[in-house]
Amino acid sequence: MKVISASVIVLLFCNFGAFVHKIVNKRVLVECEKNKKFLSVFKKKRMLENFVMNAAEPDKRKKKDLGERYKHFFHVNAYEPGEFSRYISREDLKKKILDGKKSGKYKDVGDVDGYIKRHGDLPWVIIDKIVLLKSLMADRGVVESDIDRDDIDNKILSECINLAHYITDFCTPLHLNENYDGCDDYKYGSQTGIHKMWEDVIPRLFFKKYKIAPVKLVIDDLNDYIFSKMVEIYKKSEDILKKDLDIFDIYKSSNKTIYYDLRFKDKKYVKLSAKYYNAYIKKQINLAISLISYIFNKHIFV
Numbered sequence: 040m041k042v043i044s045a046s047v048i049v050l051l052f053c054n055f056g057a058f059v060h061k062i063v064n065k066r067v068l069v070e071c072e073k074n075k076k077f078l079s080v081f082k083k084k085r086m087l088e089n090f091v092m093n094a095a096e097p098d099k100r101k102k103k104d105l106g107e108r109y110k111h112f113f114h115v116n117a118y119e120p121g122e123f124s125r126y127i128s129r130e131d132l133k134k135k136i137l138d139g140k141k142s143g144k145y146k147d148v149g150d151v152d153g154y155i156k157r158h159g160d161l162p163w164v165i166i167d168k169i170v171l172l173k174s175l176m177a178d179r180g181v182v183e184s185d186i187d188r189d190d191i192d193n194k195i196l197s198e199c200i201n202l203a204h205y206i207t208d209f210c211t212p213l214h215l216n217e218n219y220d221g222c223d224d225y226k227y228g229s230q231t232g233i234h235k236m237w238e239d240v241i242p243r244l245f246f247k248k249y250k251i252a253p254v255k256l257v258i259d260d261l262n263d264y265i266f267s268k269m270v271e272i273y274k275k276s277e278d279i280l281k282k283d284l285d286i287f288d289i290y291k292s293s294n295k296t297i298y299y300d301l302r303f304k305d306k307k308y309v310k311l312s313a314k315y316y317n318a319y320i321k322k323q324i325n326l327a328i329s330l331i332s333y334i335f336n337k338h339i340f341v
């Protein structure tokens with residue numbers, strides 16, 4: 040994987056918003072470097088570079104394509120607890136909400152299709168992309184000309200970029216909370232800025248200290264895993280939001296003039312926040328690398 044390192048390093052420092060997506064994809068390549076099927080598709084240096092350099096491309100698409108934004112998040116707390124202990128299809132969730140409207144469990148949802156759309160599509164998008172990539176790999180196995188194979192390989196590359204991006208978003212807890220940028224009514228006021236702080240500012244500043252060590256995943260049913268893991272990650276998002284208040288209390292005890300709304304502009308405050316958040320950010324980066332690599336190696340390039 041030496042071939043990609045120089046250009047990747049330059050890019051990492053050009054676009055900080057894409058920082059985590061790029062480091063995740065870069066490490067996924069290392070985790071797949073022994074997979075012959077993977078290498079048969081990702082055979083050109085251009086493709087390896089592209090997989091890393093365009094890791095944040097799906098975020099750029101959100102500006103042009105309004106439907107794209109719903110693929111990057113899911114609001115677990117817009118639904119009743121317990122709905123996602125295992126896989127549920129969009130149709131079955133819709134039925135549950137329609138029943139819940141009658142029983143009073145989901146009384147203020149309004150239009151059900153609109154409600155489901157508004158609260159995001161992320162876990163199903165991941166599952167749909169895995170199905171799509173499996174079918175592209177099956178098509179690739181029967182093409183006869185090199186031109187057709189190159190054409191499919193390019194499609195596989197862009198769908199791998201999409202899948203890796205959505206999984207990394209999935210592993211980022213605030214993408215799973217309706218209060219994705221914190222609450223407005225916390226005791227000190229709005230938490231606006233916590234999202235960028237957690238997923239971008241802190242990892243960018245402290246990444247060199249993170250030990251990147253993907254874990255070996257043992258997954259029985261992948262679809263069930265995605266949904267149950269989603270609830271587990273969502274719960275951590277609530278911890279992140281609560282912790283922000285604790286950190287402010289600690290900081291304020293020795294920095295009386297700090298204003299809550301301006302806290303993220305204070306370098307010392309950011310450093311203190313990182314002290315509490317770094318271990319979990321590192322864990323989620325490792326989870327994203329592990330899950331993408333697992334799906335590539337065990338489900339797509341097999």
Ligand SMILES: [Zn+2]
Nearest residue numbers: 097098111208
């Ligand atoms: Zn995204």
